[in-house]
Amino acid sequence: MRTVSGPTGRVVIVGAGLGGLACAIRLAAAGRDVTVLEREDHPGGRAGRLSLGGYEFDTGPTVLTMPDLLVDLVGSVGEELADWLTLTKLDPAYRAHFPDGSTLDVITDTVRMADEVSRACGPREADGYLRFVDYTRKLWYIERDDFIGRNLDTPRDLLTGNLLRLAAMGGFRRLQTKVNQFFHDERTRRIFSFQAMYAGLAPHDARALYAVISYLDAVAGVYFPLGGVHAVPRALAGVAEKHGVTIRYGTPVAGVVTRGGRARGVTVHSGEFIPADVVVLNPDLPIAYRDLLPEGTAPRLRYSPSCVVLHVGSTQAYEQIAHHNIHFGTAWKRTFDEVIRDGRLMSDPSLLVTNPSRSDPSIAPAGRHSYYVLAPAPNLATSSIDWRGGVADTYRVNLIDTLEQRGYTGFGDGIDVSHLVTPADWADAGMAAGTPFAAAHSFRQTGPFRPGNLHPGLDNVVFVGSGTQPGVGVPMVIISGRLAAQRITGARV
Numbered sequence: 001m002r003t004v005s006g007p008t009g010r011v012v013i014v015g016a017g018l019g020g021l022a023c024a025i026r027l028a029a030a031g032r033d034v035t036v037l038e039r040e041d042h043p044g045g046r047a048g049r050l051s052l053g054g055y056e057f058d059t060g061p062t063v064l065t066m067p068d069l070l071v072d073l074v075g076s077v078g079e080e081l082a083d084w085l086t087l088t089k090l091d092p093a094y095r096a097h098f099p100d101g102s103t104l105d106v107i108t109d110t111v112r113m114a115d116e117v118s119r120a121c122g123p124r125e126a127d128g129y130l131r132f133v134d135y136t137r138k139l140w141y142i143e144r145d146d147f148i149g150r151n152l153d154t155p156r157d158l159l160t161g162n163l164l165r166l167a168a169m170g171g172f173r174r175l176q177t178k179v180n181q182f183f184h185d186e187r188t189r190r191i192f193s194f195q196a197m198y199a200g201l202a203p204h205d206a207r208a209l210y211a212v213i214s215y216l217d218a219v220a221g222v223y224f225p226l227g228g229v230h231a232v233p234r235a236l237a238g239v240a241e242k243h244g245v246t247i248r249y250g251t252p253v254a255g256v257v258t259r260g261g262r263a264r265g266v267t268v269h270s271g272e273f274i275p276a277d278v279v280v281l282n283p284d285l286p287i288a289y290r291d292l293l294p295e296g297t298a299p300r301l302r303y304s305p306s307c308v309v310l311h312v313g314s315t316q317a318y319e320q321i322a323h324h325n326i327h328f329g330t331a332w333k334r335t336f337d338e339v340i341r342d343g344r345l346m347s348d349p350s351l352l353v354t355n356p357s358r359s360d361p362s363i364a365p366a367g368r369h370s371y372y373v374l375a376p377a378p379n380l381a382t383s384s385i386d387w388r389g390g391v392a393d394t395y396r397v398n399l400i401d402t403l404e405q406r407g408y409t410g411f412g413d414g415i416d417v418s419h420l421v422t423p424a425d426w427a428d429a430g431m432a433a434g435t436p437f438a439a440a441h442s443f444r445q446t447g448p449f450r451p452g453n454l455h456p457g458l459d460n461v462v463f464v465g466s467g468t469q470p471g472v473g474v475p476m477v478i479i480s481g482r483l484a485a486q487r488i489t490g491a492r493v
Contacts, residue, residue: 001151003490004460007277009033011488012266014253014292015282017045018474019464021236022073022481023280028243029076030489035276036245037268039252044233045282045465046436047474053417055313055370056363058228060436062354062372063324065216066475067223070232073478077243084235086226088359093222095322096191097406099330104187105322108221121185132182132192135169136215142166143212148470151483152448171209178208190328192218194350197376198473200304200440202336207443216475224323224359232474255292256281256461263461266292278460278488285439285451285467286432296457302445303379304437304472305339306423310373310399316414317369318355320407325353327406339376343383345395349375349402368416375399380423380434387424396420438466446471453480454487462487 011027013020016038024034042049046060064087071081081087092105104120107113110133118126146162170178179193193203195213225231241247254267256279265275281288289298329335329348338344354372357364364370378385385391400412423434432438439445453468455461464484466472486492 001486001490002153002454003486004278004454004462004488006262006460008460008488010275010277011035011280012037012274012276012278013280013282013464014266014288015045015465016040016043016233016237016247016249017282017465017477018047018233018236019466019477019480019484020045020280020282021233021240022478023282023464023484024240024245024481025073025236025243026076026482026485027488028240028245030485030491032488034240034245035274036240036247037251037253037266037274038247038249041249042234043237043247043249044230046431047229047233049228049230050311050419052311052419053313054365055311055368055417056228057311057370057372057419058230058356059309059421061229061474062352062356063217064223064225064229064232064474065220066478069475069478070236073236073481074239077239079239079242081235084239085231087223088226090222090224090323090359092322093218094191094324094326096187097325097327098187099328102187103320104191106191106218108219110219113218117188121188125183125185125188128182128184129188132179133215133219135182136211136219139166139169139171139209140212140215140220142169142171143209147447148476149479149482151453151486152469153452155448157448166209169208171207173208174204175206175208175210176203178211179203186332187328190332191326194326194328197305197336198437200437200472201442202333202340204333204336205340206441210441213473222324224356226360228356228360228363229474253292255294256458258294258458261458263458278462280462280464280484280488282465284431285463285465287430288463291430293455293458293461296455299451301432301439301451302442303381303433304435304440306377306379306426306433306435306437308375308377308395308399308423309421310371310375310396311419311421312371312373312411312415313364313417314369314371314411314414315367315416316408316410318408321353321355321358323355323359325355327351327353339378340382343378343385345377345385346375351375351399351402351406353403353408373399373403377423380427383423385423387422392420392422392424395422432467438472441471453484
């Protein structure tokens with residue numbers, strides 16, 4: 001494994017996102033002097049917080065899986081996660097709503113879930129579900145240590161016995177094809193393949209190895225932190241500061257200062273120079289190259305689709321929904337092609353609707369409810385949609401109409417406060433191509449083919465976050481913090 005050369009005692013991390021904070025805690029555990037510089041007045045990065053009219057909204061991820069990664073992270077400095085964060089396992093993890101009016105709860109207890117699948121789709125489908133669970137569990141254990149949880153410098157690093165096992169399990173076949181081997185009902189086929197969108201790909205284009213996302217979601221479990229997902233970076237920032245990490249909020253970085261092929265430190269917008277032996281960059285990797293690094297060019301990347309998010313504070317409550325809800329449109333393959341290939345909005349969108357006040361009433365005024373509505377959308381690199389024109393207002397109306405057609409009666413009339421986020425807003429927040437999902441996980445952008453976390457020309461600049469290895473999603477970003485720290489310490493921390 002390549003590591004940072006030279007001294008590593010004094011580390012500056014740019015950005016207090018989940019990856020930056022995870023790296024900071026690992027480095028504190030290894031005895032490094034760590035300073036985190038954050039442009040906002042709070043931690044979180046993409047896992048931010050919007051306060052609006054007495055409501056509190058998560059601005060980024062709303063789905064939290066694999067809390068054991070957080071347990072291990074704070075345990076590296078001798079802390080107990082329960083002392084910092086209150087987690088509830090959601091039951092169901094999701095409720096799926098289908099165009100024919102049927103529903104299916106995604107339950108992470110496999111015995112109960114098999115009964116639920118049998119109720120909705122018949123016993124043959126329940127048997128397929130149990131076989132799929134066994135398959136994805138094996139995939140996860142094969143991929144976890146060899147392909148996700150370690151630094152990969154070249155394709156040769158993939159040459160382990162587990163690569164042969166992965167191939168033998170059909171891991172390099174198409175995801176939808178593999179899922180269809182287990183399921184025959186169109187509803188279950190969708191439930192266990194839609195997660196490919198998290199990796200920036202359509203199910204019929206993604207590799208079957210990404211079925212592990214379905215495992216983390218639908219089998220290992222989905223959790224909700226009291227206070228919302230933003231409570232996670234809040235907790236990590238508290239752990240970091242307790243163990244000697246200095247976090248400076250309201251401190252935007254102007255650039256990395258280099259000399260002789262090495263970073264010497266960073267300058268902040270006030271003009272102050274902060275010296276460092278190592279600089280870790282948590283901003284979106286292409287944006288870090290563009291705005292902070294004076295040398296080299298960013299890798300050319302294919303980006304994931306983006307999304308539109310509608311935050312709503314409402315007087316309306318809906319008894320037929322769960323915490324997380326997937327509302328599938330009638331169309332399937334066509335809508336993915338529209339967003340990913342054609343750069344158009346989905347004509348018959350599938351939507352994620354999260355109702356977090358159902359699990360934590362404190363994030364909304366008494367008697368009110370909060371909703372997070374996510375619709376996939378093309379990124380700015382593949383689309384000419386003018387979000388700064390009238391498109392955003394029109395699409396907001398369309399989203400509300402779609403929700404009302406899918407059972408959210410009176411949704412528009414119940415709106416107390418609302419805020420719409422479009423790909424243009426994601427771009428303004430520093431996300432390349434206007435997508436919060438970073439580079440797509442195509443085969444050529446996965447593992448050692450994904451941009452590495454050690455700068456190719458500046459041997460003491462390290463990247464962390466979803467734009468580098470291992471990739472997108474809260475679990476992967478937490479792992480990226482450990483991998484970045486290993487580049488600096490030369491050992492597992």
